[in-house]
Amino acid sequence: MSDLLWQKPGVKVDARIQRFLAGEDVILDREFFPFDIAASLAHAEGLLRIGILAADEFAGIKIELANLAEDFGNGDFVLDERFEDGHSAIEARLIERLGDAGRRIHTGRSRNDQILVxxxxxxxxxxxxxxxxxxxxxxxxxxxxxxxASVPLPGYTHLQRAVVSSxxxxxxxxxxxxxxxxxxxxxxxxxxxxxxLGSAAGYGVNLPLDRDHVTRALGFDRLQxxxxxxxxxxxxxxxxxxxxxxxxxxxxxxxxxxxxxxxxxxxxxxxxxxxxxxxxxxxxxxxxxxxxxxxxxxxxxxxxxxxxxxxxxxxxxxxxxxxxxxxxxxxxxxxxxxxxxxxxxxxxxxxxxxxxxxxxxLDPSMYATDLAVDLARQGLPFREAYQQAADPARWAEGDPEASLQARVSPGAAADLRLDAxxxxxxxxxxxxxxxxx
Structure with a gap:
């Protein structure tokens, strides 16, 4: 693994602890990597706008970020255990190619807002x-x-045959x-x-970051x-x-x-x-x-x-x-x-x-509800109609198409409201x- 961004002089890094800290980060960051590169470019442009980066430094960063995105896409650059995470990989690549210009890329941001964006x-x-x-x-x-629309299909409740559906x-x-x-x-x-992006570690920074421009550059609707x-x-x-x-x-x-x-x-x-x-x-x-x-x-x-x-x-x-x-x-x-x-x-x-x-x-019992509603429509109180329709002796083979055509309530088979x-x-x-x- 390359030198850690946060490593302090005189402090030895325990490999076991570092493995635990890193976990799967460098592998998982492969998903984020193209977006991390895009956000780094927008951040660099923001630094240019407030004078932290010179025009030639920004131009070099822009070229190298595009090269990194291309190399990552075609497999020439692999995000692996050489790096602590995707953020450190981007910074290491820029430093390797650009020296001090690459070292300036992290001005005004934290890995906290970097992973957030x-x-x-x-x-x-x-x-x-x-x-x-x-x-x-x-x-x-x-x-x-x-x-x-009109093809009959058995309708079920409780996984039991219920009514004719479609x-x-x-x-x-x-x-x-x-x-x-x-x-x-x-x-x-x-x-x-x-x-x-631009919130840094959650408390902002003592720079007039152009967060509104970066928001537009990254295609966000608004600034957080x-x-x-x-x-x-x-x-x-x-x-x-x-x-x-x-x-x-x-x-x-x-x-x-x-x-x-x-x-x-x-x-x-x-x-x-x-x-x-x-x-x-x-x-x-x-x-x-x-x-x-x-x-x-x-x-x-x-x-x-x-x-x-x-x-x-x-x-x-x-x-x-x-x-x-x-x-x-x-x-x-x-x-x-x-x-x-x-x-x-x-x-x-x-x-x-x-x-x-x-x-x-489709069996005769599945027309019983139609029968109960028909009896109620003829004036019989529904609970009495229900009792009569519950008698198997009144069940007979029905016409599924006619049953469907009679189901005229909005959203039912005869009035699907597909236009809505x-x-x-x-x-x-x-x-x-x-x-x-």
Whole structure:
């Protein structure tokens, strides 16, 4: 490992202690590294504007940061155990290439606000991707709701046959769910879109840093004004981002449960695309819905990450090293969560329904509610109508299409209001960027 930024003369560094202090930091920082480089460039430009860097020094830093980003992207520069973390790697590279100009890059900042701004930029990137995936999934579900609106599907409560439903209702439910998830991702992105760079270790510095310019240069919507609150927001903003992710993964979990049930031989309602299934290592007859099952499991990683960060935040104000452990949590949450959501739109496009099996699962009892409502509409008190409709002797084979056409309440099979959902989808499709009206 290179010399530590904070190492004091005459103090020997214990290798075991340093391994514990560094932990996985240098590996985890690979996720942040491009954002850390971008923030370093904006900080250097800010130093130029207040006279800390000369124009030629800034020009050299700009070139070397671009070279470092390129080298990191193509694998020529590896963030490894030679460095304590990504921040020290950037500084070491600039010092190696530029000498004193590289030594000036850290003027006016701390590794505290350096990791804060890199994390914030990373979260914005991931929330934008979450928003886009929710929009795409909602679009697919809405299109299929329209195309398959009147195809009968058994409706269940308590996993028991309940009433006649439709594919239109099933698809519309997920469309609206993912529209809500997209809106939550967009709103959370807007909330975390605040620049903490220039807050240093949480108390500012005795330099007239041009924080407003750096905010604009990095594409943030606003400045996180209080230097002390910048530190207090660490973990809080990460939890909010994970909660937005969890909202989408909750819908994915329940959708995946439906597909797990519907693909079983006992239901037989749907066939998954072949590439979304795997085989058994011992049973030649098996095709397993492993992808769907891991989609279902992905919520657990995000929920665990949120809990881990929440537990780290049992702290007084100011920076504390405990917060270092939050990095792995957000990487694992978004890594697994977005990985699952990336696969969802194509799954939804390509799954195939088995209409005959769905129709065969409709039994006479599933028309009992229709009968009770019809009797009530004819003037019978509903509780009396309910008792009469509960008599199996009154049940008969029904017409599923007629049952669906009679379900005229808003949001039911005969009035799906897909146009209203499409309007909401259009409204939440746009993500505001810095400078947008």
């Amino acid at each position: 890199a994390t914030r930029l990373w979260l914005k990137d991931r929330l934008a991707r979450l928003h886009a995936l929710c929009i795409e999934s909602a679009e697919v579900a809405l299109a299929r709701a329209d195309a398959e 594919l239109g209702m099933w698809w519309a439910a997920w469309a609206e769910g993912f529209i809500d998830d997209a809106q939550r991702a967009r709103d959370t992105l807007a909330w975390v879109d605040a620049n903490p 004004v209080s230097a002390a609150y910048a530190q207090l927001s660490r973990g809080k903003f990460e939890m909010a981002a994970i909660e937005a992710l969890c909202s989408a993964l909750l819908d994915l979990r329940r959708l995946a449960w439906d597909l797990s049930l519907f693909t079983s031989a006992e239901f037989g309602f749907v066939a998954l695309p072949a590439q979304y299934t795997t085989g058994s290592s011992i049973m030649p007859n098996k095709r397993n819905p492993d992808v769907v099952e891991l989609m279902r499991a992905s919520y657990a990683s995000a929920a665990a990450a949120r809990t881990e960060i929440e537990q780290l935040l049992s702290l007084p104000s100011g920076y504390h090293r405990d917060l270092q452990f939050g990095k792995g949590a957000i990487f694992h949450a978004f890594g697994r969560g977005l990985g699952a959501l990336e696969l969802l739109p194509d799954l939804l496009r390509n799954l195939e329904w088995k209409a005959d099996a769905m129709r065969a699962a 959902l499409a309007a909401r989808l259009r409204a939440v499709r746009h993500v505001a960027r810095s400078g947008d009206a």
